[in-house]
Amino acid sequence: MWMGGVPPYGYRVENRKLVIDDEHAEHVRWIFARFLEIGSGTELAREVAKRGIRTPRGNRIDKKYLYRMLSNRAYIGEAVHKGESYPGEHEAIIDRATWDRVHAILQESPRKRAARTRADTPALLKGLLFGPDGAAFSPTHTRKDGRLYRYYVSQTVLKHGAGSCPVGRVPAGEIEAAVIDQLRAVFRQPEIVAGTWKAARADVADITEADARAALQQLDPLWDELFPAEQARIVTLLVERVDVGSDGLNVRLRVDGLSGLAREMLAGGIEAAA
Known part of the structure; x- marks a missing residue:
């Protein structure tokens, strides 16, 4: 009753x-x-x-x-x-x-749940990573002694074999971490904060530059708590493309993505895994 x-x-x-x-x-x-x-x-x-x-x-x-x-x-x-x-x-x-x-x-703890879903999540840089010859890189993996090893491999190498591209294969974990480190550094750059604020004002008239800075800076400590699918979504939102060469990598950002992310953070739309 x-x-x-x-x-x-x-x-x-x-x-x-x-x-x-x-x-x-x-x-x-x-x-x-x-x-x-x-x-x-x-x-x-x-x-x-x-x-x-x-x-x-x-x-x-x-x-x-x-x-x-x-x-x-x-x-x-x-x-x-x-x-x-x-x-x-x-x-x-x-x-x-x-x-x-x-x-x-x-x-389960949020961290365990995040780890459990990681294998089912699309590679973080899928569709975003390109080599020195302009060819796209595709995610792949191999198993050895029960361990999973993830890589991104150049389409040039897949078509023409090893040696056909100066950078043919890169470890997924290392390149993804390098991109994330660059993103985290971006969140702290004053000119990026200012640009994000100006872009966000088009949709949220009363947003202040301090609001934009606080929103972007929230993401740094929060990143490791996010589910892999959420991390992948944010990277796709922020990154236009990543060019990798023999001398390093270049990350090209989407300014509109940064302003959209700031609005999401202010609205509480991004939360840690729980």
């Missing part, structure tokens, strides 16, 4: 009992299933927004709301009273096996 208050998303109240709302219940099932696939509340919140899924009152569904949903035992047909869970009189929306798998993920 429902004792009052707002019913869980996916249910409505009839005669003081919870009854499944079919349309919203489908959203609940999709949210649980999608979380099993990506393991990220931040990415899930973004996908929920893209699908136009909102609360019954029309409010945006954020990461905190999603985690409350994923932990609500009403979805497995139970009622909670004073911290204790009991069989409820309502029908479950989520089966117990799905619930248990979701909660196995939730019990």
